[in-house]
Amino acid sequence: MNNTTLKEIANQLGISITTVSKALKGYPDVSEKTRKAVVELANQLNYTPNSFAVNLRTKESKTIGLIIPTIVHHFFSNVIEGILEEAEKRDYMVIILQSNEKFELEKKQINLLLNKRVDGILISLSNETGEFNHLNTVLSHNTPLVLFDKIAKIVDCSKVMINDRKAAYDAVCYLIKKGYKKIAHFRGSYLPQNSIDRFLGYKKALEDNNIPYDPSLVFVCENNNDFQDGYENAKKIIHENLNIDAIFAVTDLVAIGVIKYLNEVNISIPGQIAILGFSNWFMSSVISPSLSTIDQPGFEIGRKSAEILFDEINLKKNHLPIIFQSIELETKLIERETT
Amino acid sequence: MNNTTLKEIANQLGISITTVSKALKGYPDVSEKTRKAVVELANQLNYTPNSFAVNLRTKESKTIGLIIPTIVHHFFSNVIEGILEEAEKRDYMVIILQSNEKFELEKKQINLLLNKRVDGILISLSNETGEFNHLNTVLSHNTPLVLFDKIAKIVDCSKVMINDRKAAYDAVCYLIKKGYKKIAHFRGSYLPQNSIDRFLGYKKALEDNNIPYDPSLVFVCENNNDFQDGYENAKKIIHENLNIDAIFAVTDLVAIGVIKYLNEVNISIPGQIAILGFSNWFMSSVISPSLSTIDQPGFEIGRKSAEILFDEINLKKNHLPIIFQSIELETKLIERETT
Numbered sequence: 001m002n003n004t005t006l007k008e009i010a011n012q013l014g015i016s017i018t019t020v021s022k023a024l025k026g027y028p029d030v031s032e033k034t035r036k037a038v039v040e041l042a043n044q045l046n047y048t049p050n051s052f053a054v055n056l057r058t059k060e061s062k063t064i065g066l067i068i069p070t071i072v073h074h075f076f077s078n079v080i081e082g083i084l085e086e087a088e089k090r091d092y093m094v095i096i097l098q099s100n101e102k103f104e105l106e107k108k109q110i111n112l113l114l115n116k117r118v119d120g121i122l123i124s125l126s127n128e129t130g131e132f133n134h135l136n137t138v139l140s141h142n143t144p145l146v147l148f149d150k151i152a153k154i155v156d157c158s159k160v161m162i163n164d165r166k167a168a169y170d171a172v173c174y175l176i177k178k179g180y181k182k183i184a185h186f187r188g189s190y191l192p193q194n195s196i197d198r199f200l201g202y203k204k205a206l207e208d209n210n211i212p213y214d215p216s217l218v219f220v221c222e223n224n225n226d227f228q229d230g231y232e233n234a235k236k237i238i239h240e241n242l243n244i245d246a247i248f249a250v251t252d253l254v255a256i257g258v259i260k261y262l263n264e265v266n267i268s269i270p271g272q273i274a275i276l277g278f279s280n281w282f283m284s285s286v287i288s289p290s291l292s293t294i295d296q297p298g299f300e301i302g303r304k305s306a307e308i309l310f311d312e313i314n315l316k317k318n319h320l321p322i323i324f325q326s327i328e329l330e331t332k333l334i335e336r337e338t339t
Numbered sequence: 340m341n342n343t344t345l346k347e348i349a350n351q352l353g354i355s356i357t358t359v360s361k362a363l364k365g366y367p368d369v370s371e372k373t374r375k376a377v378v379e380l381a382n383q384l385n386y387t388p389n390s391f392a393v394n395l396r397t398k399e400s401k402t403i404g405l406i407i408p409t410i411v412h413h414f415f416s417n418v419i420e421g422i423l424e425e426a427e428k429r430d431y432m433v434i435i436l437q438s439n440e441k442f443e444l445e446k447k448q449i450n451l452l453l454n455k456r457v458d459g460i461l462i463s464l465s466n467e468t469g470e471f472n473h474l475n476t477v478l479s480h481n482t483p484l485v486l487f488d489k490i491a492k493i494v495d496c497s498k499v500m501i502n503d504r505k506a507a508y509d510a511v512c513y514l515i516k517k518g519y520k521k522i523a524h525f526r527g528s529y530l531p532q533n534s535i536d537r538f539l540g541y542k543k544a545l546e547d548n549n550i551p552y553d554p555s556l557v558f559v560c561e562n563n564n565d566f567q568d569g570y571e572n573a574k575k576i577i578h579e580n581l582n583i584d585a586i587f588a589v590t591d592l593v594a595i596g597v598i599k600y601l602n603e604v605n606i607s608i609p610g611q612i613a614i615l616g617f618s619n620w621f622m623s624s625v626i627s628p629s630l631s632t633i634d635q636p637g638f639e640i641g642r643k644s645a646e647i648l649f650d651e652i653n654l655k656k657n658h659l660p661i662i663f664q665s666i667e668l669e670t671k672l673i674e675r676e677t678t
Contacts, residue, residue, distance in 0.1 A: 063434070063455075071420045072621075077411040084410065084437050088444075093434045093455060095402070098423050105427075116402075116432060227625070256625050263627065282411075286566070286595050288602065288627035 009041050028117070032142070039319075060317070063093045064309060065113035067123040069101045069150065074252075074281040075298045076124070079149070082302025083122060090310055092119075103128035110134045120144035120309045125152060130191050144312035144322070148305040150192045158312065158324045160305040164194045167294050167331040168201025171276055172248055174333055176209045180246035180274055184217040186233050186258070188250040198250055198278065217244060221254050230257025238265060245273060246339075252277035252284045252293055259287060259338070275338040289337035297329050304329065348380050367456070371481075399656070402432045403648060404452035406462040408440045408489065413591075413620040414637045415463070418488070421641025422461060429649055431458075442467035449473045459483035459648045464491060469530050483651035483661070487644040489531045497651065497663045499644040503533045506633050506670040507540025510615055511587055513672055515548045519585035519613055523556040525572050525597070527589040537589055537617065556583060560593055569596025577604060584612060585678075591616035591623045591632055598626060598677070614677040628676035636668050643668065 010017045015034065023030045023038035030038075066083060068076045080096065087094050095118065099106040106126050113121055114137070121138055125147070135155045138145045148160040175183055185202045188195025199218070206213050219236065221229035230249060234257065237244060249255035255277035262269055269275060269289050277284055277293035284291035304327055315322045349356045354373065362369045362377035369377075405422060407415045419435065426433050434457065438445040445465045452460055453476070460477055464486070474494045477484045487499040514522055524541045527534025538557070545552050558575065560568035569588060573596065576583060588594035594616035601608055608614060608628050616623055616632035623630035643666055654661045 071423065072413070072416040074411070077416055080435075081410045081437065084435070088436075091451065093436070093451065095432045096419075096423070096435045097427075097432070098420065112430065112432065227621075260625055282566075283622035283625065286599055286622065286626055 005042075005045055008045065009038060012041060013037055061117050061119050062091065063095060063116070063118050064306075064313075065095045065097065065109075065116070065118040065121045067097045067099055067106060067109050067113075067121070069099050069124060069126050071096075071098050074283070075149075075279050075296060078298030079124070079302035079305075082299040082304075083306040084302075086303055086306035086310065092310070099126045101126045101128060103131075107134045110138060114138065114141055114143065118143070119313045120146070122146050122148065122305050122309055124149040125192065126150075127189050127192050127195075142316065144309055144316060146305045146309045146312070148301050150194055153193060156324065158308045158326070160301055160308065160327045160329065161194070162296055162301070162331050163328045164197035165201040165204075167278070167296075168198040168248070169205045170201075171278070171294055171333060172202050172205035173209065175246050175248065175274065175276060175339065176205065176211065178274070178339060181211065182217070182242075182244045183211075183246040183248055184219065184237060184242070184244045186219050186221055186230060186247060186249045186254050188221055190220070195250060202248055217242065221250060227253050227257040227260070230254035231261045232257075234258040234261040238262075238267070246270075246276070247273060248276050248278075250278055252279045252281040252291060255291055255293070255338075256281075256283065256287060259289070259291065269338050277338075280334055285336070292336045292339040293334050295332050295334050297331070300329055344381070344384055347384065348377060351380060352376055400456050400458050401430065402434060402455070402457050403645075403652075404434045404436065404448075404455070404457040404460045406436045406438055406445060406448050406452075406460070408438050408463060408465050410435075410437050413622070414488075414618050414635060417637030418463070418641035418644075421638040421643075422645040423641075425642055425645035425649065431649070438465045440465045440467060442470075446473045449477060453477065453480055453482065457482070458652045459485070461485050461487060461644050461648055463488040464531065465489075466528050466531050466534075481655065483648055483655060485644045485648045485651070487640050489533055492532060495663065497647045497665070499640055499647065499666045499668065500533075501635055501640070501670050502667045503536035504540040504543075506617070506635075507537040507587070508544045509540075510617070510633055510672060511541050511544035512548065514585050514587065514613065514615060514678065515544065515550065517613070517678060520550065521556070521581075521583045522550075522585040522587055523558065523576060523581070523583045525558050525560055525569060525586060525588045525593050527560055529559070534589060541587055556581065560589060566592050566596040566599070569593035569598075570600045571596075573597040573600040577601075577606070585609075585615070586612060587615050587617075589617055591618045591620040591630060594630055594632070594677075595620075595622065595626060598628070598630065608677050616677075619673055624675070631675045631678040632673050634671050634673050636670070639668055 006017050006020050010020045019030060020038055023035040070076055084094060097109040103126055106129060120143060132152050132155050139157060145157045151159045151161055187199045203213050219233040223229045247258055249258060255275050258275055262273060267273055277291045280293045280295035284293050308325055312322050345356050345359050348359045358369060359377055362374045409415055423433060436448040442465055445468060459482060471491050471494050478496060484496045486496060490498045490500055526538045542552050558572040562568045586597055588597060594614050597614055601612060606612055616630045619632045619634035623632050647664055651661050
């Protein structure tokens with residue numbers, strides 16, 4: 001853009017040439033209102049879209065932010081891989097942050113990413129997150145945001161998830177059809193939506209099959225759904241003589257903890273107790289007995305989330321309206337030796 | 340810094356005020372030589388180090404780059420976690436890239452990170468990488484670089500690793516002491532230093548214990564050391580009737596493939612064939628039989644690599660000399676059911 005035109009825009013809008021130049025370069029100290037006015041007028045003055053795009057491009061960081069609860073986690077590793085693959089195609093970089101399931105850290109990380117002026121943010125919420133002002137801040141900054149896996153229904157943005165309630169419902173119906181009658185649920189902690197939905201699916205499946213729901217058969221995995229939670233809860237079930245014949249675990253890792261304990265005390269799987277996991281981690285196929293589970297498509301969740309985010313970044317760049325999407329990806333039941 | 344002084348520096352050096360200002364802000368279009376001259380003169384003119392630091396600070400991106408071969412990998416997940424923990428302490432962000440074990444992609448990613456002006460780069464090399472100009476480019480840009488795990492001895496920078504040769508040597512000596520005599524090695528591919536070193540440790544242990552080295556007992560895992568490599572090579576050993584009594588596998592994942600196959604054909608572990616892995620993945624402790632292995636401290640490797648990188652970034656910022664370090668972290672043998 002030559003100086004004559006900068007001057008023309010500055011004159012027409014009654015602002016300085018510096019402000020016009022800054023607005024076109026996307027500098028943050030120019031208000032959104034001014035920037036829009038400048039961009040519109042520049043368009044009217046017939047700038048070719050290309051040279052214009054070059055000017056606007058400086059506003060892009062070609063970087064997106066990703067916040068996940070845990071790095072050492074087969075499911076999230078797959079999600080990251082899906083995201084990196086999409087980013088790679090577009091020469092985008094991904095800043096990855098681990099919230100460690102801590103709400104305070106997650107909030108801080110959102111601010112770090114906004115200060116870094118990333119072009120968009122992907123996030124799976126921490127188990128502690130029950131309040132969403134930090135996400136609304138992202139949206140009020142006009143920064144594209146996509147929630148995946150551990151989402152918040154109340155936040156108005158695009159989301160990629162599975163239907164946890166239906167997957168859990170189908171899983172428990174499958175156990176019932178197999179003849180299991182006293183089915184315990186090792187549930188996740190109380191805040192995450194996916195943990196709530198898996199529990200509700202379990203409960204509904206019992207009710208629809210005329211098996212009374214018994215709260216004493218529900219065990220909470222407080223420790224972020226890990227191996228140790230499964231191990232300890234299995235021990236409790238055996239010590240309390242609860243006589244259950246199947247366990248539906250909120251994650252494979254919990255289920256693997258159960259297998260470990262039951263193997264140790266020589267309880268036959270599935271002879272005495274059947275086990276069904278959730279996620280289909282790689283190790284579920286190689287442990288003994290191999291774990292029946294619900295396949296949760298991590299790579300595809302990452303890929304789809306990134307794809308939507310990049311679409312929204314492009315729409316925003318071209319000043320086109322964004323329509324939020326909620327995508328539910330398919331899960332499937334994998335039958336192995338534990339059921 | 341006020342304009343009077345900018346003018347003074349510009350006059351004394353015979354350059355424009357803009358160039359002086361750019362040099363102090365660390366703009367890339369000012370040559371390193373000019374920048375140094377400006378900084379030195381500004382120092383002579385008695386600028387307080389603090390206000391000065393503020394000007395220089397704009398040269399920092401507070402971002403580092405990390406290139407790893409694979410994301411869906413227990414060891415590398417732990418490395419990433421160690422790196423993120425150190426970065427978090429310093430409010431640094433980490434851009435993570437996956438080379439997918441491809442040399443061309445790794446080279447491209449190095450360039451992307453340099454263009455992004457990251458403050459430093461951490462890298463574990465791809466299995467294809469046998470030429471190191473791209474790393475020398477990083478060093479010639481004066482960007483701190485730390486190699487970890489899959490390193491190149493020839494590149495002159497800091498390195499964090501384990502002593503693969505010694506760890507493998509100790510592992511095979513342990514098998515020999517246990518009475519195993521015909522020990523096969525499922526080695527990694529030919530380029531990575533750690534794969535070479537583990538093989539050399541295996542060979543030396545045999546020789547030092549008067550067991551002749553037999554190349555027909557060495558199987559290469561071409562497929563990036565994965566589960567399928569272990570499975571297929573185990574099948575080969577059984578079909579070829581090689582009569583081996585132990586297998587030393589280059590990684591746990593390979594060893595787990597071996598266990599899977601031997602379990603399928605009902606060969607008793609360790610009764611007929613003992614198995615020793617390398618890395619100590621989480622799943623090695625929960626599979627059946629549980630896998631004896633060498634613990635490779637992934638989290639600590641990540642933590643230490645990041646710590647050294649941040650130290651070097653600080654030294655560079657303060658114009659202090661950097662002395663490269665080569666750190667070898669301790670491994671230990673974990674005895675479980677497969678030996």
